[in-house]
Amino acid sequence: DADVTxxxxxxxxxxxxxxxxECSQTKGHDRMYWYRQDPGLGLRxxxxxxxxxxxxxxxxxxxxxxxxxAQAKFSLSLESAIPNQTALYFCATQPPSTxxxxxxxxxxxxxx
Amino acid sequence: QxxxxxxxGPLSVPEGAIASLNCTYSDRGSQSFFWYRQYSGKxxxxxxxxYSNGDKEDGRFTAQLNKASQYVSLLIRDSQPSDSATYxxxxxxxxxxxxxxxxxxxxxxxx
Numbered sequence: 001d002a003d004v005t006x007x008x009x010x011x012x013x014x015x016x017x018x019x020x021x022e023c024s025q026t027k028g029h030d031r032m033y034w035y036r037q038d039p040g041l042g043l044r045x046x047x048x049x050x051x052x053x054x055x056x057x058x059x060x061x062x063x064x065x066x067x068x069x070a071q072a073k074f075s076l077s078l079e080s081a082i083p084n085q086t087a088l089y090f091c092a093t094q095p096p097s098t099x100x101x102x103x104x105x106x107x108x109x110x111x112x
Numbered sequence: 113q114x115x116x117x118x119x120x121g122p123l124s125v126p127e128g129a130i131a132s133l134n135c136t137y138s139d140r141g142s143q144s145f146f147w148y149r150q151y152s153g154k155x156x157x158x159x160x161x162x163y164s165n166g167d168k169e170d171g172r173f174t175a176q177l178n179k180a181s182q183y184v185s186l187l188i189r190d191s192q193p194s195d196s197a198t199y200x201x202x203x204x205x206x207x208x209x210x211x212x213x214x215x216x217x218x219x220x221x222x223x
Contacts, residue, residue: 033210040120042215043156043200058210090155094211099144099204101211103155 003027004104006091012110019078021107023091031094032074033101034058034066036087043090049074081111115139116203118214127223131188135201135214138182142203142212145177147186150198150216160186191221 004025013019023032034046035058045058047066055068063085067075078085091104117136125131133147144163148156162168162175162184174187184203188195198216 035213040215043213045210048210099211100146100158100161103157106153106155 004091004093004102006089006104006107008107009105010108012112013081014112015080015082017081017111019081019109021076021078021089021091021109023074023076023104025072025091025093025102025104027093027095027102028071029093029095029102030071031096032068033092033094034064034074034076035090035092036060036085037090037106038087046076046089078109078111081109083111085109086111115212116201116214118201118217120215121218122220123217124220124222125191127191127193127221129191131191131195131219131221133186133188133199133201133217133219135184135186136182137184137201137203137212139203139205139212140179140182141205144204145175145184146202146204146211147173147175147184148200148202148213150200152197156200188219191219193221193223195219196221 007022030051033048035043049055049068065077089107092101094101147160149159150156160175162177168175172189176185198218200216201214204211
């Protein structure tokens with residue numbers, strides 16, 4: 001079984017809809033991250049969490065919110081989706097003892 | 113200005129040649145550096161990490177770090193078509209700082 005899973009893997013939605021992307025991990029890592037990836041812009045950090053009670057904004061948090069329901073689960077919400085949020089979204093985890101991040105398979109989101 | 117800079121490429125090399133991928137960073141506090149490989153439509157996967165000045169070798173891959181010049185590179189020897197991917201350079205300042213990624217360099221290995 002995959003250590004970091006993301007659901008859904010693909011999603012097409014319309015402008016103004018609320019969308020939730022979910023991330024689960026079985027690695028037992030405290031640190032979790034949400035990134036989006038756009039051609040030419042690379043990976044950009046949306047939100048990150050170092051434990052259940054510690055959530056921080058990244059460089060592009062506007063229009064997004066997150067919830068850390070448990071150590072293993074970190075969800076990303078788009079309250080009112082807009083077309084420029086069309087992107088590939090990755091969740092990542094990181095153990096406290098290293099700087100290495102482990103990525104989920106990604107969610108391709110299209111906002112029409 | 114991104115803190116980690118990479119040329120987006122594509123970098124084309126013939127099969128069997130050495131591919132040289134380069135990265136510069138602006139944060140002198142960065143302590144650790146990483147190279148991730150990302151195949152099209154897939155997630156990034158770590159291939160090398162380096163923490164000290166000098167070279168670090170792992171199979172066909174060699175990472176090089178020069179903190180004085182704020183420069184990180186990845187050499188891939190005997191390049192194979194399966195090495196064709198985008199290579200992301202990343203830096204970390206340690207502790208509770210976040211990892212910063214470059215935009216990635218696309219490598220094409222021509223058979």
